[in-house]
Amino acid sequence: MQSIQNVLREIHQLDEQTQQHTALSGIHPGMKVLVTVFFLVLTTSFDKYNLTGLLGMCIYLIVVYQLGEISLGGMLLRLKELFLLLFLLGAANLFFDRTVISHWGQIPITGGMFSFLTLYGKGVFAVLAGYALVSTTGMENVCYALQVFHLPRILITTILLTYRYLILFVKEVDRVSLAYAMRAPGQRGIHCKAWGSLVGSMLLRSMDRSETVYQSMQLRGFQGQLRLQMREPISIGATFAYGIVMTGMLVLLRFIPVFELLGSVISR
Amino acid sequence: MHMADALIAPAVAGTMYACSTGAAGYSIYKMKQSEELKKIPVMGVMGAFVFAAQMINFTIPGTGSSGHLAGGMLLSAVLGPFAGFITMIGVLLIQCLLFADGGLLALGANIWNMAFYGCFIGSFFIWLPAMRHGVTRRKITIASIVGCVLTLQMGAFSVVLETTVSGITELPFSAFVLAMQPIHLAIGLVEGVITAAVLNFVYEARPELLWTGYDAGTVEGLDHRKAKLSYGKTVGVLAVLAALVGGVLSLFASAFPDGLEWSISRLTGSTELESSGAIYQTTARIQEATALLPDYAFPHSDSIAGTSFSGILGGVVVIAFCMVVCQIIRYAQRKRRAK
Numbered sequence: 001m002q003s004i005q006n007v008l009r010e011i012h013q014l015d016e017q018t019q020q021h022t023a024l025s026g027i028h029p030g031m032k033v034l035v036t037v038f039f040l041v042l043t044t045s046f047d048k049y050n051l052t053g054l055l056g057m058c059i060y061l062i063v064v065y066q067l068g069e070i071s072l073g074g075m076l077l078r079l080k081e082l083f084l085l086l087f088l089l090g091a092a093n094l095f096f097d098r099t100v101i102s103h104w105g106q107i108p109i110t111g112g113m114f115s116f117l118t119l120y121g122k123g124v125f126a127v128l129a130g131y132a133l134v135s136t137t138g139m140e141n142v143c144y145a146l147q148v149f150h151l152p153r154i155l156i157t158t159i160l161l162t163y164r165y166l167i168l169f170v171k172e173v174d175r176v177s178l179a180y181a182m183r184a185p186g187q188r189g190i191h192c193k194a195w196g197s198l199v200g201s202m203l204l205r206s207m208d209r210s211e212t213v214y215q216s217m218q219l220r221g222f223q224g225q226l227r228l229q230m231r232e233p234i235s236i237g238a239t240f241a242y243g244i245v246m247t248g249m250l251v252l253l254r255f256i257p258v259f260e261l262l263g264s265v266i267s268r
Numbered sequence: 269m270h271m272a273d274a275l276i277a278p279a280v281a282g283t284m285y286a287c288s289t290g291a292a293g294y295s296i297y298k299m300k301q302s303e304e305l306k307k308i309p310v311m312g313v314m315g316a317f318v319f320a321a322q323m324i325n326f327t328i329p330g331t332g333s334s335g336h337l338a339g340g341m342l343l344s345a346v347l348g349p350f351a352g353f354i355t356m357i358g359v360l361l362i363q364c365l366l367f368a369d370g371g372l373l374a375l376g377a378n379i380w381n382m383a384f385y386g387c388f389i390g391s392f393f394i395w396l397p398a399m400r401h402g403v404t405r406r407k408i409t410i411a412s413i414v415g416c417v418l419t420l421q422m423g424a425f426s427v428v429l430e431t432t433v434s435g436i437t438e439l440p441f442s443a444f445v446l447a448m449q450p451i452h453l454a455i456g457l458v459e460g461v462i463t464a465a466v467l468n469f470v471y472e473a474r475p476e477l478l479w480t481g482y483d484a485g486t487v488e489g490l491d492h493r494k495a496k497l498s499y500g501k502t503v504g505v506l507a508v509l510a511a512l513v514g515g516v517l518s519l520f521a522s523a524f525p526d527g528l529e530w531s532i533s534r535l536t537g538s539t540e541l542e543s544s545g546a547i548y549q550t551t552a553r554i555q556e557a558t559a560l561l562p563d564y565a566f567p568h569s570d571s572i573a574g575t576s577f578s579g580i581l582g583g584v585v586v587i588a589f590c591m592v593v594c595q596i597i598r599y600a601q602r603k604r605r606a607k
Binding site: 003004007010011014036037040041043044045048066079081082085086089090092093095096097112115119120122123126127129130131133134139142152154155157158159160161162163164165166168169170172173176177189190192195196197198199200201202203204206207209210211213214217222 | 272273274275276277278281292293296299300306308309310311312313314315316317319320321323324337346354355357358359361362364365366367368371372373431435436437438439440443461462465466467468469470473474477595
């Protein structure tokens with residue numbers, strides 16, 4: 001898990017990002033979710049040695065990041081942990097797959113090297129695609145898309161409430177941790193003697209708060225589900241155009257080695 | 269233990285989504301049946317609480333390192349398995365979308381590995397039988413630790429299986445298991461102790477909040493007839509399961525380094541599956557046409573450098589083209605907004 005300050009900063013950044021009016025603002029969130037999932041399926045379906053084919057998928061990300069006016073700066077911290085995880089698993093490929101497939105000068109290039117890089121490529125692309133979805137759509141609109149897909153209301157309401165109370169609880173944890181740290185200077189983390197009482201009292205407060213929340217929701221006519229509506233108008237034409245263009249582009253990128261073909265044409 | 273999208277093949281991801289959807293569907297059905305509407309806001313608030321509480325560092329005495337709280341067992345002990353499972357789905361989805369902890373494609377697998385075992389196995393096979401004759405501090409401690417350790421072991425083993433079946437890593441199955449299980453044993457122990465500490469505090473302060481599978485608030489005087497397994501029998505079943513997983517399966521894994529290949533060879537007599545039919549031939553042709561490294565070699569090219577150069581050159585041109593087009597669209601958008 002990330003540090004509390006990082007989480008607060010990232011939520012704040014995402015909120016600012018989703019408030020922006022970009023070329024992707026009028027697209028239906030359901031279409032964005034579908035296109036993202038399609039991208040993920042195609043990206044992860046690449047063979048482990050098909051590195052140049054996989055790299056072609058970055059075109060989709062470039063287009064989405066450009067149209068959504070998303071900054072890549074906020075992504076660097078996210079990728080740090082992913083890099084470590086992928087390294088731990090991918091490094092095995094370097095040792096177990098030593099079949100030399102070519103030489104670059106004097107340096108032998110093994111299949112393991114290719115599969116290692118492909119694993120990294122897939123991991124990074126998937127994270128970038130997920131970030132693009134949530135920063136151009138917003139969590140509430142993602143829930144709206146889930147509602148359009150007829151997912152159970154109980155699930156959607158739970159996700160939405162969790163998201164809405166997230167900042168409140170993260171800030172509370174921050175305050176509690178700070179208060180503890182000030183009374184126990186130089187100590188890393190919470191001492192085992194305080195594990196139960198510290199988190200337990202927070203849990204009890206949360207339960208009491210949920211009771212108040214339920215009562216106030218009932219007073220406002222809550223009957224088991226929250227009604228979600230899009231804040232911005234949706235352009236049906238733009239939504240269909242986005243869906244058709246993006247899907248077509250992804251299929252093209254998946255089945256035709258665009259980079260290689262273009263390169264060979266130019267270098268002729 | 270969050271799996272990234274890169275670690276899972278689409279077919280495995282789809283299968284895990286189907287499994288998790290089944291469990292979620294059943295949970296929602298059970299919740300609707302018992303008309304637990306009141307629980308929905310509690311689930312949302314508890315989801316946010318678990319998310320936030322996972323960020324607290326707990327010092328592990330004598331080690332200098334720290335541990336974190338697990339969600340599944342804690343939520344199940346307070347909300348029950350069905351509401352706990354739905355809440356965990358919410359937490360995992362938000363972690364995935366907002367903080368890149370696990371991928372969107374791998375979400376089904378992550379729900380199964382982290383929420384299903386913790387909520388269902390932990391509740392029905394450990395928590396519920398343990399609390400059958402009433403709740404005590406000792407029982408809470410044992411159930412929490414055993415529950416966290418066992419469910420985390422199951423989750424870790426599932427990660428190994430899903431990654432191996434996906435064909436992502438060259439790491440032999442046995443080595444992968446040996447790397448994953450011991451580390452998650454330690455993590456499970458720490459998480460179990462933290463969960464036990466929290467639940468014991470809740471028990472002392474507000475015992476009626478703990479879920480025992482029976483009417484809320486009846487901590488004392490539970491209906492003994494409802495439970496199907498006695499405490500002793502449950503411990504026995506768990507011991508046999510632990511022996512099976514720990515002993516038999518690990519021997520199995522070390523004797524046959526690649527479990528998947530071994531299984532296929534036992535079934536077909538060969539380590540590779542022979543496929544025939546029009547669909548296979550069509551897909552094979554598509555694969556031949558699109559594969560850049562068939563049998564470790566580039567098609568129609570003896571030189572890797574030549575192909576790489578073409579690829580890089582083409583890539584630069586396409587990227588430049590895309591960026592120019594996107595800039596034009598953005599410029600047009602801004603101009604329209606300005607008007």
